[in-house]
Amino acid sequence: MARDEPIRYVCADCGHMTTTRTGRCPSCGAWGTLESEASSAPSKRSVAARVVSAVDVRPPRRLSTGIGELDRVLGGGLVPGGVVLIGGQPGIGKSTLLLQAAGRVAGTGASVLYISGEESEAQVALRAARLGVASDRLLLCCGTDLEGALQNLWDVSFVVLDSVQAMRAEGEAGWPGTPNQVRAVAQRVVDAARAGDVPAVLVGHITKDGRLAGPMLLEHMVDAVLTFSGEGYSSYRMLRAVKNRYGSTDELGVFEMREDGLIPVEDKSGLYWNRSDAAVSGVAMTIALEGTTPLAAEIQTLAGPTVFPYPRRTARGIELNRFQLLTAVIEKRCGLPCSGHDLYMNVAGGLSIQDPSADLAACAALASALRDVPLPGGSCWLGEVGLAGEVRPVTRLGVRLREAARLGFSRAVVSSRERNERVEGLEIVAVSHLNQALAAGLSRKEA
Structure with missing residues (x-):
């Protein structure tokens, strides 16, 4: 008789694997993050290796967001097939910044898909009208059905998902926002963006400790991680890159929050x-x-x-x-x-x-x-x-x-x-x- 396959337990935060079920991850120390996963035999298929010099390398063609400060922090714009994660405190202006970027890209004639799991279509449309970025090329998809939203990805040049904690991946256990759901949602967006060669931006919430909510693996799955911050007493917002596979992490973008949206600050010394x-x-x-x-x-x-x-x-x-x-x-x-x-x-x-x-x-x-x-x-x-x-x-x-x-x-x-x-x-x-x-x-x- 064949023996039952051993059960592995994987930490949703750090990805550590163990065959012993404990309440606390032995690697990162997080509580209640170990989830069972049936182990499978390793694949015996071979993948042909290629010599580096034989690989055809072309510089990525960037897609400008129409916002100079955002493009500079990204390293020159969005990379097709690349996925960016932007995090910040509630109300700091993440959705406003990305809606402005989506509207300006749509203003150039390209189709943009804006997926919102937290607001209704009327709310997003009202904010777009207030910001002056309403366009026939800006497509809205509101709801928590991720698979249904990604069906609209076939003919767009840019996609925004607001937010990764609000969406639900079909076939995965847990409520939206749980580590298992956040990881599955991010992985499916990454796969869809790369398959369609479409740049994607994910909005992520942060915890009271200042780190992105969800598994730590989330930051490793994406190509760039941006932080949007600011003080409650100030109208200025700072945009920094924590991780960027296609550019520098030393750049700083400064915006001023006004009634008509986020305005880039040109003379930062003042x-x-x-x-x-x-x-x-x-x-x-x-x-x-x-x-x-x-x-x-x-x-x-x-x-x-x-x-x-x-x-x-x-x-x-x-x-x-x-x-x-x-x-x-x-x-x-x-x-x-x-x-x-x-x-x-x-x-x-x-x-x-x-x-x-x-x-x-x-x-x-x-x-x-x-x-x-x-x-x-x-x-x-x-x-x-x-x-x-x-x-x-x-x-x-x-x-x-x-x-x-x-x-x-x-x-x-x-x-x-x-x-x-x-x-x-x-x-x-x-x-x-x-x-x-x-x-x-x-x-x-x-x-």
Whole structure:
């Protein structure tokens, strides 16, 4: 008698396989994600391998969405047969952005299929009319029947699925939104998009932990993963690529939410700089890079005497550990006592800087606050600071300097190890140590 095939249990989150049923996945630690799956004998069919040099490779022809910021983050547009997953908080504007993109593609004469599992046809049509993207080439399919919706994929150039957690795959167990359903829905859309050579965009919700809802395998199935984020008090939205098989993950797209939809922000430097001419101590300017986009960032520092043995350190927009490290460098290498002061650092406008090129500006702002002496107006600070107090070069200095000159800065303090960069209208001050940088910035005011 043939023995029964052993039963395998597969984790819906990470794909880990085991023959033992447990409540918790031994790989990722998730609870209740192991699902039974009958194992099958491995296929004995052979697949012919091809030499890489014999493969006919053609650059993918991109489909423009009509939104420049979205195209740039995607790497130049949508790739036929590629699948993009965009995630974000509820109400952040994911559906608005994709409906605008679908409407603009339809405006070029191409047919677009918009599948909505969360709204009715009247709701989507009303929003399309408000955004001014209603078109005869924009096809709507509302409901949770995935197979029925994909039947309309035969003659379209672009498809949007909103959202992957709302649809139900026929023949799969579970309610819409469960890990098994989300995985099956995504797989069927991926297969249909590649079979029809049609670009597809999936909308995904995120959990309270900030990760995409559903199995972690979902992010591996698609070609690109975008995150759409923004603060509740601000009308600006940030679009970033977490994964992109066809482009860079360093680009940043910025949009402003208005009554008529999401409007791309062309001059991004003005978002985080109020262009104030008032001389205030503890304020320094730098040019940070988000991918290839230069942004003017205003770093503010406040120092106040404390009577407690453990002074307070607070940072927003810059990592707290980095702030404490720079504080120690200032005290040890430059002789500025910090232990008797509560120190607060903030990057104006809510910008978060991971770029180490902001170190020099942070140190200049800190020294200015400790001495209560304003820094010279029209100056920007570009450099990474090491533990020895040395000022190190930064990446793409030329791009930063040209942006500084365009914004009206007259002076830039950089590392002496940088290559000679000349920008018209901008004085370059080269320094090798933090002491020289602070002397160049504070001595004029103290004299």
